[in-house]
Amino acid sequence: MNTQVNLAGIKMKNPVTVASGTFGYGREFSQFFDLSKLGGIITKGTSLKPKSGNKPSRVCETASGMLNSIGLQNPGVEYFAENDLPFLRKFDTAVIVNACGSSVEEYVELCKILxxxxxxxxxLNLSCPNVKAGCMAFGNTYEGVKLVTSAVRKVLDKPLIVKLTPNVTDIASIAKAVEDAGADGVSLINTLLGMKIDIDKKKPVLxxxxxxxxxxxxxxxxxxxxxxVSKAVNIPILGMGGIINGDDAIEFMLAGATAIxxxxxxFMDPFTSINTVKGIENYLEKYKIKDVNDIIGKVEMN
Ligand SMILES: Cc1cc2nc3c(=O)[nH]c(=O)nc-3n(C[C@H](O)[C@H](O)[C@H](O)COP(=O)(O)O)c2cc1C
Structure with missing residues (x-):
């Protein structure tokens, strides 16, 4: 059976990637399994200069999920290039850098280096809800998304995927802005803005x-x-949000995602990603589907 997919010009051995900010730069997870088994690794959000992020508490559990307000803590692109990229390149998997900035100029300077x-x-992370400037401030309007994406497109020859925030009224029009600005793909969703209150302290937990x-x-x-989004644009989609097994991944692909x-x-189980690869294969076997690409967008609406 064929599990290879082509996401916006990035050839991957299977459709499974790990989402930005939940896998660091791969070192910790490499102690559990061979990272070459993954279709791709999306790095932690990386900026032009190092960022210390928000002060703690920055994470808490919720029913069937978690809240985070890390605030894009990262060592900066120079450190990444010297230390993390050579490590990631030891594995036979696609390496995609999640890029964040607080101004158009910063996104452009960063992408020139990338x-x-x-x-x-x-x-391109236009969707982080946990920082004061940039990111979601650009990502929640058609104009903002088009502005940053077009500026980056001019300096980036590599495949460009733009990551969207779900904290908008009309996600399809925002995805259209990405396509109109010349990006190769779109990724969604980033996190939904939320809040948890400690009822004893009468204060938010984060x-x-x-x-x-x-x-x-x-x-x-x-x-x-x-x-x-799959109905609104012709560029491929990297889908995410709550996937923990092969069946979840198949749901996203039926909905229109090329990869997930x-x-x-x-965080629930370090093997979730590679178990998902197996789960997708089991589904293909069960329904005698020879090529994973044949299920993309194949949901039949009632
Ligand atoms: C702790 C944490 C850190 C994250 N950091 C980033 C980040 O740096 N850049 C980004 O684009 N998304 C970031 N995200 C969002 C995830 O990549 C993903 O879009 C989101 O969590 C939805 O997928 P999930 O439900 O499978 O976690 C982060 C999420 C978590 C939980």
Whole structure:
């Protein structure tokens, strides 16, 4: 059976990637399994300069999910290029860098550097809800998305995938902005803005007050959005939001995703991603489907 997919020009041995911010730069998970088994690795959100992120508490559990307000803590692109990229390149898997910035200029400067590195593509993060400037501030309007994506497109020759926030009214129109600006693919969803209150302290649990909700709790929202976006654009979709097994992954692919990412599921069980690869294969076997590409967008609406 064929499990290879082509996501926006990035050839992957299977459709399973790990979502930005939930897999670091791969070192910790490499102690559990061979990273070459993954279709691709999406790095932690990486910026032009190092960022210390928000103050703790930055994560908490919720029903069927979690809230985080990490605030894009990362060592910066120079450190990544010198230390993390050579490590990731030891494995036979696609390396996609999640890129974040607080201004158009910063996104452009960062992508100029990324363009010179040995990476397979860029996932442009226009969707982080946990930082004051940039990111979701650009990602929640058609104009903002088009502005940053077009500026980056001019300096980036590598595959460009733009990651969308679900915290909008009309996800299809935002995805259209990505396509109109010349990106090669779109990825969704990032986290849903949420809040948890400690009723004894009468204060929010997260120091940032609000955070991004992820995990199985958000899956139906994500599947719905992937479906809507697949009907609105012709570029491929990297789908995510609550995937923890092969059946979940198949749901996203039927809805229109070419590949998928596992996020919070990596924290529940470090083997979630490779078990998902097996789960997809089991489904293909069960229904005697020879090529995984044959299920993309094949949901039949009632
Ligand atoms: C702790 C944590 C950190 C995250 N950091 C990033 C990040 O740096 N960049 C980004 O685009 N998304 C980030 N995300 C969002 C995930 O990549 C993913 O879009 C989201 O969690 C939904 O998928 P899931 O429900 O499988 O976790 C983060 C999520 C979590 C839980």
């Amino acid at each position: 363009n010179t590195l040995d990476i397979d593509g860029v996932e 120091a940032n007050n609000t955070g991004g909700l992820s995990g199985p709790a958000i899956k139906p929202v994500a599947v719905r959005m992937v479906y809507q 990412s596992i996020g919070a599921g990596n």
